[in-house]
Amino acid sequence: MIKITNLTKTFKLKKALNNFNLEVGQQEVVGILGPNGSGKSTLMRIAAGLIPVSKGSLTIDDLQPGSESKANVSYLSEVNAIPHGDTVIDVMEFYSLFFEDFNKEQFLLSLESLKLDKEMKTKVRKLSKGMQQKLRLALTMARNAKIYLLDEPLGGIDPLAREEILDTLIDSMNEDSTMIITTHLVSEIEHIITRVVYINEGQVLGDYECEKLRMDEGVSIEEKYKEVFKNV
Amino acid sequence: MFKFTKYIIKREYKVFILSMLVLIVYSGLMTFNVLPENIIGKGNSVAIAVLISFAIFIFMTDRLNWYIEKGMINDSRDHFMLIPQTPGTIIGSVFIVAAIEIIVFDMVTAMLGGFDFAEFLMLFSYVFCTFTGVTMLGTYLLLIISRFVKRKINGYASLVLIILVAAPLIVRLSVNTDFRIPYLYSYGIAYISTCVFITGIGFFGLCKGNTFNHKETKYRWISLLVVVLAFTVYGVGQLYTYYNL
Numbered sequence: 001m002i003k004i005t006n007l008t009k010t011f012k013l014k015k016a017l018n019n020f021n022l023e024v025g026q027q028e029v030v031g032i033l034g035p036n037g038s039g040k041s042t043l044m045r046i047a048a049g050l051i052p053v054s055k056g057s058l059t060i061d062d063l064q065p066g067s068e069s070k071a072n073v074s075y076l077s078e079v080n081a082i083p084h085g086d087t088v089i090d091v092m093e094f095y096s097l098f099f100e101d102f103n104k105e106q107f108l109l110s111l112e113s114l115k116l117d118k119e120m121k122t123k124v125r126k127l128s129k130g131m132q133q134k135l136r137l138a139l140t141m142a143r144n145a146k147i148y149l150l151d152e153p154l155g156g157i158d159p160l161a162r163e164e165i166l167d168t169l170i171d172s173m174n175e176d177s178t179m180i181i182t183t184h185l186v187s188e189i190e191h192i193i194t195r196v197v198y199i200n201e202g203q204v205l206g207d208y209e210c211e212k213l214r215m216d217e218g219v220s221i222e223e224k225y226k227e228v229f230k231n232v
Numbered sequence: 233m234f235k236f237t238k239y240i241i242k243r244e245y246k247v248f249i250l251s252m253l254v255l256i257v258y259s260g261l262m263t264f265n266v267l268p269e270n271i272i273g274k275g276n277s278v279a280i281a282v283l284i285s286f287a288i289f290i291f292m293t294d295r296l297n298w299y300i301e302k303g304m305i306n307d308s309r310d311h312f313m314l315i316p317q318t319p320g321t322i323i324g325s326v327f328i329v330a331a332i333e334i335i336v337f338d339m340v341t342a343m344l345g346g347f348d349f350a351e352f353l354m355l356f357s358y359v360f361c362t363f364t365g366v367t368m369l370g371t372y373l374l375l376i377i378s379r380f381v382k383r384k385i386n387g388y389a390s391l392v393l394i395i396l397v398a399a400p401l402i403v404r405l406s407v408n409t410d411f412r413i414p415y416l417y418s419y420g421i422a423y424i425s426t427c428v429f430i431t432g433i434g435f436f437g438l439c440k441g442n443t444f445n446h447k448e449t450k451y452r453w454i455s456l457l458v459v460v461l462a463f464t465v466y467g468v469g470q471l472y473t474y475y476n477l
Contacts, residue, residue, distance in 0.1 A: 049313075050313050050314075067321075070314065070315065094239070098316070099316075
């Protein structure tokens, strides 16, 4: 489904991704974990078709990231890019107009469960940071996309709201879809992901099936994270 | 393209109607000589009319320019980069909406000013070419500056830059334009060919600057073709004017 081969992304002299290789299949929920500046967001932005690769390739169902692949990829960016002045209804209409797979009913249900249903006429920028993040997640997950790319979905969210967000994530996950999540909050996503990839300085340091990690090595994802990054 | 055009129209129609009302009221007052010849100090009503048209033009250009992806890091235009449309489609939609707005504005101006059809066409060509030139070159300059200062540029800076690009063009237009004299038509070709050239340079820069950052490599050839074509139009336009004046 997603095939990354010798992917290199250079920003002037700095290599954000360096000969990065990864294959992600259907129905997998992959957590990409790593410290700040390890290349997680760059990888997501390339997969979402926002920035070009410098070398190597990344394909989504044999398509290069671009306008065609965007129809199948639902991306939650790290930063809130919703235009100033747009209300919740405006953003819903925007998604409804441009994404054929957007499910309005599911979106409204998600808003209800996230206690955002009374804010439909409120300008997005006037919502709290946590509420904005919940809204953006509800929009992303309301698409029946083949692939979901969630870049730091729990960033800047308090612990109670994190639980609500994770519940929404689990409830709205399509069984046939693939999901890639990047985060610093390792323990929080432990029960969602099926596979974990540790990255640093744009390279893969470790790639494990979560179940095998727990059964064979008897360690949690967080413990493995500490072990992998101990000497880095 | 239709979807994005519809989207822009839905977002912009209220501002458009408001700007239109300002133009109609002022042009109406001008036409029926309600305003005295000297309104403010030494400035006369014609100068103020030019100023108002200029302000409306800049305002509309800035609003429409907002939809064009700038390829800047963490910019609000990322919102439009998520949708399955090519940047070419989005720019195409912006130009369609601009053309519609300019046609309506110019029709009103032509009606109130008593222009004939040829003058109306000339006016439309002037304004539309100025819009495309300012939008494309302004966007390219924004891209260069944002890369240079390594941060996104806010809306006000964008507006200032549009004014800076538009001002010389508008001044040249307002100083030399008298729609009643025959030589305008050959002078107009020089002006329009300059705008085409500026548009070509802007388009070329945006292609090179990765605003069209998808793996659609055809843009490389299109951008080269556009710049060669723009340069040819510019050269022919200038030569034509030179030999006909």
